[in-house]
Amino acid sequence: MEKYMCYGALGVAALMFLLFVLDIAIGIPFGGSPFMLVDIFGIVASLLVGYMGFNALRDLR
Numbered sequence: 001m002e003k004y005m006c007y008g009a010l011g012v013a014a015l016m017f018l019l020f021v022l023d024i025a026i027g028i029p030f031g032g033s034p035f036m037l038v039d040i041f042g043i044v045a046s047l048l049v050g051y052m053g054f055n056a057l058r059d060l061r
Contacts, residue, residue, distance in 0.1 A: 002056075002060055003057065003060055006053050006054075006056050006057040006060065007053075007057070008053075009049055009050075009052065009053030009056070010050055010053040010054065010057070012049065013046045013047070013049040013050035013053060014046075014050065016042060016045070016046035016049070017043060017046040017047065017050070019042075020039045020042040020043045020046065021043065023035070023039050024036065024039050024043075
């Protein structure tokens with residue numbers, strides 16, 4: 001059960017990262033330029049969630 005939660009956190013982090021990078025690159029899905037600071041914070045947050053999921057997964061092994 002715990003491994004599935006870690007994999008879920010990694011999946012959500014990857015999806016968040018992809019969405020925010022796409023928003024910076026081409027302006028889809030959140031409207032691009034006016035929300036650049038939000039995109040940067042979203043990327044940082046997704047990297048932190050990904051790291052925490054990876055670290056928790058390593059602890060379970």
